[in-house]
Amino acid sequence: MDVTAITRNVRLSALKGRPLARKVQGLSVAQALQITNFSPQKAALTLGKTLASAVANARTNANLDVERLRVKLAVFDEGTRMRRHWCRARGSASPIARRLCHVKVVLTDGQPETSVE
Numbered sequence: 001m002d003v004t005a006i007t008r009n010v011r012l013s014a015l016k017g018r019p020l021a022r023k024v025q026g027l028s029v030a031q032a033l034q035i036t037n038f039s040p041q042k043a044a045l046t047l048g049k050t051l052a053s054a055v056a057n058a059r060t061n062a063n064l065d066v067e068r069l070r071v072k073l074a075v076f077d078e079g080t081r082m083r084r085h086w087c088r089a090r091g092s093a094s095p096i097a098r099r100l101c102h103v104k105v106v107l108t109d110g111q112p113e114t115s116v117e
Contacts (some may be wrong), residue, residue, distance in 0.1 A: 001064065002068055002106050002108050003064065003107045003108075004054065004106050004107075005051075006102060006103065006104045007046060007049065007052035007099050007102065008079065009079055009080070010102070010103060011098070011100060012099070014099070014101040016042070017041075017047065017076035017101060018076050019074060020035075020047060021043075021047065021076050021103075023035060024051075025072065025074050028069070029070070029107055030067075032051055037050035039109070046103055047103060052079055053105075054105045058107055058109075061063075061111050064109050065109065069107045070107065070108055070109075070110065071107060072107060072108040073104065074104070074106075075104045075105075077098070077101060077102045077104065079100035081098060083098075084096040
């Protein structure tokens with residue numbers, strides 16, 4: 001069974017978070033949380049919070065054993081951009097795009113989903 005957690009509109013570029021998301025995929029939840037706790041990157045804090053939220057969702061909503069959970073998918077997707085400008089000489093302006101991203105974490109226990117008929 002799969003459990004999902006999504007964090008939206010994080011003030012971070014998706015390009016900076018993707019290498020960390022690739023490191024975490026396929027690991028157990030304990031190992032993934034350990035990597036995010038000891039990483040100095042800003043993306044690690046956001047990914048760690050989203051992982052903790054996914055674990056809480058698995059525990060409370062799906063009644064899954066946390067020890068058996070693995071990270072099936074960890075993705076940093078691009079969000080909207082805050083458009084700003086930087087004042088320049090002689091009344092002109094240069095555009096600035098402040099990037100936002102969405103973090104999605106999918107955990108699985110490795111068991112196939114059973115359909116109830």
